[in-house]
Amino acid sequence: MLQDAMKAQMQADIKLIEDTLEALLPPKTDCAQRKLLDAVCYSLEAGGKRIRPMLALEFCRICGGTDDMILPAACALELYHTSTLIHDDLPEMDDDALRRGKPSCHIAYGTATALLAGDTMMMMPFAWIADSKSIDDTRKIALVRELAKAGGLYGACGGQQIDLQNEKRTDVTLSELEEMYSYKTGALIIAACRMGCIAAGADAVTLAAAESYAQKIGLAFQIVDDILDVTADEAALGKPIGSDIAQNKNTFVSLYGLENAKAKAAQLTNEALALLEQFPKSEFLRGLTEFLLSRQF
């Protein structure tokens, strides 16, 4: 696929996702908890690459599903993902004042409202899935199960816990780092790809292939993030560069070296692309994979 056509479809997907997000969010009416709703919308509207909903949408499509089958769940994924970013930025966690080039939610709305905005955004996704119109209850429950597990003890929350513990250690191994990433970011990427397939009614073999692909790109994304933290400029990254180093974080770059990290990311990308070959009409998804994993470094 030509890169211009690929970028155009990517923009169209992002617009579809953001329009659906806006339609699903409660109306901005005059209510006593309006500040909380504003904080939720502020964080969601701060942008982001919408990778998780886009993966869900594309896997639904290549499995023969229609967009309306997955869009509410795709937006639920973005909502949950954003909730984890809000909580990760809080002072007691990573204490980041900047997110996507804007003040973090707690800087803009205060820590208490930011905490509650994250909480709200952990509950709302399940209401969105439950209220989906174009899939039956059996598929809905399968989607609920995927999202709930991706966010739990062996998912994003567990990964963040390990990440915090690892900061205080000097003896973290590469395999421990990989395990942490598999929970912290990998689980939700896997859930996104699997949820796309589930919404379309795919079989177990297809689900397993999507999961293998997601494992590869989930780790690759994280390695790329680690690389960008040392090589990107602040404007492009939308957050302070070198923050991992400043916090003495163990990263792929610190444990494995910059060049090795780049080679590993490239290898995982190639393996992910090979896995996509078993899917029909995956041309856009292949282009997207290459594009996302070759962000400027």
Place this chain on the structure above:
Amino acid sequence: MLQDAMKAQMQADIKLIEDTLEALLPPKTDCAQRKLLDAVCYSLEAGGKRIRPMLALEFCRICGGTDDMILPAACALELYHTSTLIHDDLPEMDDDALRRGKPSCHIAYGTATALLAGDTMMMMPFAWIADSKSIDDTRKIALVRELAKAGGLYGACGGQQIDLQNEKRTDVTLSELEEMYSYKTGALIIAACRMGCIAAGADAVTLAAAESYAQKIGLAFQIVDDILDVTADEAALGKPIGSDIAQNKNTFVSLYGLENAKAKAAQLTNEALALLEQFPKSEFLRGLTEFLLSRQF
């Protein structure tokens, strides 16, 4: 129902709920995120009256359902409720060091782990409902919808936001206070009663009656809490008494007076008891209602 028999059934219900909670929680294996699991279990094992799961269980029973239809969702309610207590106790929220007579989760495990424990306990309930064995997917999705909405912007999160805002105000009215309580604690009590009915397959008329009952007792519980904050002793309450006053909180007692608050709680209790008359075999639930709303004051 004789009070001894009522208390015996209450104890049996609590044991059933706590045994199910223990069975549903992940095994305490040696994993990197073990501290997070310990924090989750610590908060759940701190006790509490288990009112929400008990209401769900009893409404399921009086609607003709079996215990296994509601037990996972009943425990999901307790898990979610406990998550809100952990977050409410955090320094940026109510900053409470004591909960149920023990150090709050963040005192015992640190603020970051407490925050993540709460987050984990907002995701896990949905996995428990999804993995329920004894109800079909349509009932499961209805349960997911109830819980998700009870925790959202027009539920517990929204209520806590309004509560925080009201602390800084001196002109809060009684109806504003009632509205805040209807979100902060009322929504989840309503969800508990409705979920019991839904699991048993009750009709819309029954659901509406359960909701009316829940509205009454939800507000009554909150008024009783406000009364106990000024009249109970610390050992019985399990948290510092007078903390509402110390934080300049608007309560039913501060806005309406102690005697009026007591009269209102009694009136709501009577109305709730009258609503139970349309349910068959609600003798235990009537006794429970009287017992819970006549806690020592």
